[in-house]
Amino acid sequence: MNIKQGHIDGRQATALLWLAASGKVLLTIPALIVAEGFSASWLIPLGSATIAAAAILPGLALMKRFPGRSLAGAAEEAVGPIAGRAAGLVLAGFLAADAALVLRQFSDAFGSVILPRTPIPVITLVLVLTAVYSAYTGLESIGRLSMFLVPWLLAFFALGYTGRVPDLSFARLMPFWGPGPGNLAVQALKHTGLYSELLTLLILIPYLRKPAVGRAVAFWVIGLTVAVMILIQVSILVTFDVLGTDRLLYPVINLSDLVTLGHLDARVEPLIVLLWIFMAAIKVSVILWTLGTHLAETLRLPQFKPLLPIVAVIALAGSRLPGGIQQTIDLYHVSVTHVGGVPVFALPGLLWLAAVLRGRRAA
């Protein structure tokens, strides 16, 4: 019954990771998935979720094999200090790329939708400062805040979906298999990076009050995230069709433009954006916390907080590297959505396999 300081419970972890993972639907992900899955694009997140649910098991087994150890520590136990640390740095690199690209996309989205006259770097700076403060207050605060926000965000989704959207047609979901089952399966495999937040789960397992709930948290996060993604994909398809979506950068934001509530016309859109900002802030805060914590553990530093300004600067600088938003989107799609499965699932899986083969386990 004791509350361990700086730790969160399973529900908080689920809320936190779910919000972070669902934050992706605000970006260009839905449009990119439609471009690859056509009318059956809603099946891609479903297939990816199934693969992710199975692929995370070796990672969870690794953490179970070394209870109380961080992911970086478990990697060192499994393959030795040098290879383990190298693996840790690979994961840190992936998290840094994720942080930079997500930051840039959110800044661009907010800039284009609500502050068209404000320079994007200003928005990026404000967003990263907010996330640094949030990450600095610690996992416990972010976890509690996520729990606090979940009902409001659910209310937002309910509000959005009880509104009136013109020109809906469920016929746009046909043909059911879109590009074909085989092609869909390949796309599902390629999109396991949609659940890259499961890497955060592996890193925060030592900070769970009961680490044994890690597997349940993973399945809940996958289940809830896939529900949101399917809902969004279906909504986009029945509203814009495949060809219409192809012309949109942020289809969810465009979707909210069309939602009318009674006689309010489209005037609630900026208010809905408020809730999106919360999701974005949580997403960036979680990435910065994860990156800072993982880097501190990999480098065997006792504290992660002094690293936060450093990782923030890395993310900020990284977000300015792509030449434009289209390049950012392409990079994100390749490095996180497509290749993300490698660091999130394959690398922890290989570490687990190495630990098993070498007979390494916690002393």
Place this chain on the structure above:
Amino acid sequence: MTSLWKRLRSIFTHPKRDLEAVQFSLGDRDPRQTSAAPPELRKPPDPDGADKGEPIPEDLDKAVERLAAILHYPLSQDLVFREITLPTRPTARARVIYYEGLAESRRVEREIIEPLMRFPLTNKTPKDRLPDVFLESILPSGSSRRAQSMEQLVTGITLGEAAILIETGVACLADVKEPPSRAPEPPITERTTRGPQMAFVESHRTNSAMIRRFVHDPDLVLEGYEVGRRQKTPVALLYISDIANPKLVAEVRQRVRSLDVDGITAIGILEQLIEDHPVSLIPTMLNTERPDRAALHLLQGSVVLLSDGTPRCLIAPVTFSTFLHSTEDVYQRYPYANFLRVVRLLASFVALLAPAIYIATLNYHSEMLPHLLLLTLESARQTIALPLVVSVVIMEVAFELVREAGVRVPAAIAPTIGIVGALLIGDMAVRANFVSPATIIVVAATGLANFAVPDQAASFAIRIGRFIFIALAGVLGFLGIALGFYVLATHLAGLRSFGVPFLAPIGPWRPGSADVILRDPYWRQELRPSFLRPLDLFRLTRRSRAWDPGLESAPSRPESGGQEKTAGDEQERGE
């Protein structure tokens, strides 16, 4: 260069010390904190209050001389040294020492000097029994006690007691104090229409008696402490021993006893010394002037602190929702109370965000407004030379000035300030094209909403926060407001009040409490707040309405003799 490198290195290699890890939690006590506390703080308080200070000289003249030196006599003109001769055989000299005004002269005469003069004490009484004879047979006051050190004598005298020194080596203190006090009056800042019309006064003894009038419970414990090296201000810690969590009581006791200050003159200073987050905008202790509110919190499992000289008390722990509650809520019927709470919640949002939303809407997101309204607002702004943000800030500052001036000026001219303020804000500013009428409406509504916030400290936090949100809205519109709100929410989520997360029972979720933002009907509030981890979780059972046949099958408290349900059990399931 080397020292710079060492300092940089120390940032990263400092022993692991997470800020959260050293915060006190009701659920877990950090062993490092316990070991860091001085050993004497871990001991239970000495019921006699005896300490091993400077001994009282047995020789009367030396004792008097020492006391006079400590109390700066004869420089201190209000200190009285009464010399009397006891009618013993042979006669004995005695001195009664007290501060005139703090101790009541008539009581000194009637309760100390007269009995001493009349009592035929003989030398047959053994010397070591003399103090007991004095305390049991001579001094009628129930609060008389034997003094064992000079420190005790001095503290007693400065608190209004009379010291009695007899040449046989006897030293006693008799409580004859009459500090300046007044009769209880109706509350000023926390008025209710249905509740008791009684507020605390300056005497902490009267205040504790007022609380006992509401809590007729033998388990209501009052621990007394003296805070301050010089001032020795009496502080009382109240709790109900079979409800309040012992860890909470121990934590409050430790914080009060570990204070090393000159003294405290008011409970507001004590609050700043013992609260968890003294630099935060958000208060983490409740400061109330109502004894009935203190009693209600005691019955929930909180602790109450009283300090002599302050007509208010402190309550801890508190959560976010506490500051939206009013005592009125308890006395009103359930639907009315919830309506009032919704109004207050709305008022809090308006007070904090209305000017910021007004600025963000007009400057950045005008598409939110209906066209006609937008045209009206924009046409009114055509003649205003100042930018919207500046005009709002000017009006907010003017409003704050009027409010502050209204508090400071003598009551007789306070209405004048109101009239000047109304003219300044309402009419002249518009005529001078400083602000538009819509700005006046927004600022006035904001000020009005601020008065609806039931707690003064929360109201201050909202007033300051409003200016921050105005700045954010002016620079970044809704993005600024949203990010500011996110930072505020993160800050709230990171706060603790004596081990209780500030956003409990919502974040973290703690089931059971039926009195958070809204409240259930009183008869349905079976459990005390589980986040306080009370020893007795049940406040009432559904059988409290035993006459109601519809509730017969409802689950209820275990029968006496069965396993009592505690907050710990509930918590375990919750996690």
